[in-house]
Amino acid sequence: MGIIGDIKSIGEIVQKADNIELYRKILDLQYEAMNVIEQLNELKEENRILKEKLKTVENLTFKGNMYFKNGVNEPFCSKCWDADSKLVRLHGDGAGWFQCPLCKTIVHNEVQIFL
Template sequence: MDPVTTTVAVMTGVTQAINITKTLKELDLKLNEAEGKLKLADLYIALSDVKMNVADLKAAILDKDDEIKQLKEQLQLQDEMQYNGVFYFRALGEKKDGPFCAQCFDSEKKLIRLHNYMSGWWECKTCDSRYEEDVNSGAQRRANTRVAIDYDPLDY
């Protein structure tokens, strides 16, 4: 049940409980005891419904709070990420963490750390993307992404 519907149900249940209580108060003492017990049973049922609806409302609010927290964390991560043309780095104050795979972050928002498997070469162990870093200029370029690699520099 969505929070608006649950709130309406809670208010309806509270109104019923109040009306039943007023009726009990106004009951003529001469009426038979069975009618009073019936009204009390109606009151218990109405209050039980209110209690269940309040619990549903609380669960819905907690779910929304979790969703808001996750969205805030995603926004913060997006703000912290810096792209240098090939790699992603995460800015943490004055420090930079990374490099992270651009393919994995762009497609799935996953921070997968690249591994320097050979001088000037970086590799993602998740998607098999490889990147080459030009040590003379400091520039990087993507070597390939999700493509079967025919040449492995470590293979002689």
């Protein structure tokens, strides 16, 4: 049984004892426990996202004003990753120029034009 279930069980016992003040305290405790559980779940989700981001960072190489995933020869927008943690694939024109479909930054190896 979880903490909420335990508190409910205690609340039922206290309710039978007909002690209103104690019963209110148990309800307050149950409410606080639910808030703590909600905060814990939010922190777990935040931790999961941070771990995922760290794993992505460890697999990125910065070269020629673009990011590349290790082992993959596809360029990603450095502006979107650095500013918003979004990994956006750059679109190439076949002549060495690339553009980000999201922020419209244009990149050519050593040249980067922010729009």
